[in-house]
Amino acid sequence: MKVLGINTSPRKESNVRIALETALKALEAKDVECEIVDVNAMVISPCQGDNYCKEHESQCALNDDMVDIYEKIEEADGIILASPIYFCDVNAQAKAVIDRLYSYFMDETYQELFSSKKVSIIATHGAAPLEAFESSLNTQMAAFQVLGFQPGDILALNDNNVPGSIKDKAEQLKQASELGEKLL
Ligand SMILES: Cc1cc2nc3c(=O)[nH]c(=O)nc-3n(C[C@H](O)[C@H](O)[C@H](O)COP(=O)(O)O)c2cc1C
Numbered sequence: 001m002k003v004l005g006i007n008t009s010p011r012k013e014s015n016v017r018i019a020l021e022t023a024l025k026a027l028e029a030k031d032v033e034c035e036i037v038d039v040n041a042m043v044i045s046p047c048q049g050d051n052y053c054k055e056h057e058s059q060c061a062l063n064d065d066m067v068d069i070y071e072k073i074e075e076a077d078g079i080i081l082a083s084p085i086y087f088c089d090v091n092a093q094a095k096a097v098i099d100r101l102y103s104y105f106m107d108e109t110y111q112e113l114f115s116s117k118k119v120s121i122i123a124t125h126g127a128a129p130l131e132a133f134e135s136s137l138n139t140q141m142a143a144f145q146v147l148g149f150q151p152g153d154i155l156a157l158n159d160n161n162v163p164g165s166i167k168d169k170a171e172q173l174k175q176a177s178e179l180g181e182k183l184l
Contacts (some may be wrong), residue, residue: 001184003034004076006069008083008093009124010040013163016124020082022173023180024095025120032077032184037069044069046096053103058110060103069097078118078183079149081140085125088133088142092119095174098140104147111148119144120152120179124160153179 005024007017017036024034040067052061060066073079083094090098104110121137137154145151157172159165166172 001031001077002035002075003027003078003080003180003183004072005034005036005080005082006039006094006097007036008039008081008091008097010091011084011163014084015157015160015163015166016084016122018164019124019157019172019176020080021178023080023120023183026177026180027078027184030181030184037072039069039097042066042068044093044096044100047099048103049102054106058103058107060100061170062100066097066100069179070103071098072115073101076117078120078143078152079144080120080122080180080183082122082151085123085128087134088128089136090121090123094140098143101143101147103151114148115150118150118152118183120183121154122157122176122179123155124157124166125160127159130156130158137165151182155179 005020007020009016027034045062045064045065083090121141141151155175
């Protein structure tokens, strides 16, 4: 079994990446093979909305690092998207990846492939109340569901402005670990 962690934070000592690593550790303890892709270090252009994919068996016209992510998503049994909250939503790096998944939209073969894969989302944020962006995270999860994925957990972890500060938050790390354990 394989799980793909998609980290979209651009920061060193990223809190959401630490939470993601914690979730994956719980899966590795169950002999699940885990991998993290760091989206900020990759070249992922925004979807051009050209519908090229609709005429080319879900292949995107753009030839960039998203090609690697497509491959890894197709191979994985589960996915964890880990994003910081920027202005009450996932960040632009995360949204670029989600939009590029449009190439799979309405393709029954991929709907079928994804129907056995679960997606969970981890977000870290600074100080805003969860109500400020709960609906945004539900919307991003809905995008995965439209493509056929099974919805997993959504976890938002507050008070994480200082890089690495989540390391001192045992309860939040426990929640991340539980999210991982429940994924598969
Ligand atoms: C551009 C920007 C927008 C942000 N918007 C919000 C926000 O709307 N609500 C919030 O609680 N925190 C917000 N934050 C704080 C980050 O969500 C927080 O620092 C997060 O834990 C960073 O994750 P990281 O350490 O993994 O990069 C924002 C930070 C940046 C840089």
